[in-house]
């Protein structure tokens with residue numbers, strides 16, 4: 001099947017009154033949407049609006065919830081303050097109120113700005129997070145936006161006007177020197193934002209050097225992207241689509257694995273023919289597509305939705321990889337699902353599908369010590385517990401050791417949980433404290449060296 005070239009139209013805060021589809025909502029609902037969009041980044045596009053959302057099913061439609069802001073995403077007291085500022089029409093006041101609310105939304109959870117940033121030659125390496133030995137995250141400065149923004153995005157500070165909250169590589173590309181030196185790194189994950197918003201020249205500038213000498217230890221180039229869902233034409237009809245696919249082929253020909261870490265939240269994103277064609281085109285280059293998603297209320301908090309999503313992914317040749325618990329940031333209170341329920345949804349989906357669709361691990365929390373999976377709910381010596389396990393850990397030796405915490409029906413994150421079976425703290429905590437202290441000292445020393 002061939003597709004006619006499509007120009008993309010972005011829609012933001014100032015299009016809320018103009019989009020014909022939104023005339024179905026009341027003026028009050030559109031006002032609410034605008035208030036929230038002053039705080040959390042709102043962007044959608046013509047493909048999402050025209051081909052993914054079922055406008056006969058709003059506001060319940062999962063893709064509507066995925067890209068359009070809802071009043072409940074802000075706490076009532078936050079909402080009221082920003083709403084008053086918006087009514088006043090005073091731009092400076094709106095910005096001040098919005099910024100104050102943003103700072104109250106835990107913009108960088110799990111130590112992302114401190115504990116994960118590596119230091120090289122007494123200087124932090126801009127735009128890099130290195131938490132797990134084998135895998136380094138790189139945030140290309142020109143890839144820090146997306147074709148549309150997810151309402152639940154845990155990296156929302158990347159897209160708002162508070163510069164101090166942003167995270168990206170600098171022009172010197174020191175990340176390359178860092179990777180060259182760190183032979184223990186096998187995987188580089190380009191992430192964002194969405195690296196696939198970059199044009200071919202920027203993509204090559206980031207990726208090409210890693211295919212050359214000095215980087216033989218890198219086995220896998222990963223690209224984290226939502227583009228197959230939000231703009232499949234990236235691989236079909238954009239001006240540089242053919243060049244992007246050629247670059248993918250070149251990565252594979254260089255002897256490295258190319259893993260497209262595709263973000264899908266709902267099977268509805270995988271229905272359009274354009275999405276199927278994009279998946280075929282990417283797989284045709286020799287790349288693999290692995291899929292991941294957080295579990296979020298109003299969007300995919302249903303075992304049947306996950307079972308169908310994983311099954312359709314397998315049919316299209318994609319490999320289900322992770323189910324995440326939504327992080328402690330942004331509109332978390334709106335989307336949160338108790339861990340006990342998350343586990344039941346995961347298990348409920350798992351038992352419905354074939355072995356090939358059971359490759360998604362989870363439900364997993366990306367927390368300070370690592371990725372913590374909920375393996376089960378059980379009773380030991382009369383005490384009801386969650387069985388937990390680190391899938392990934394700051395110290396690789398912490399992984400795959402079962403540990404138990406008191407069952408808590410309401411808990412939504414690791415920090416709500418207490419050790420069970422008479423333990424005082426989790427087995428990794430003393431060592432984690434020492435690691436974080438050391439890390440902080442290195443960063444402080446680097447900051448002092450930088451400002452004599």
Ligand SMILES: *Cc1c(COP(=O)(O)O)cnc(C)c1O
Pocket residue numbers: 116129131132135136137366371391392
């Ligand atoms: C999930 C994650 C990775 C990748 O872990 P894998 O289990 O190898 O996919 C790397 N760094 C961070 C910070 C992560 O959260």
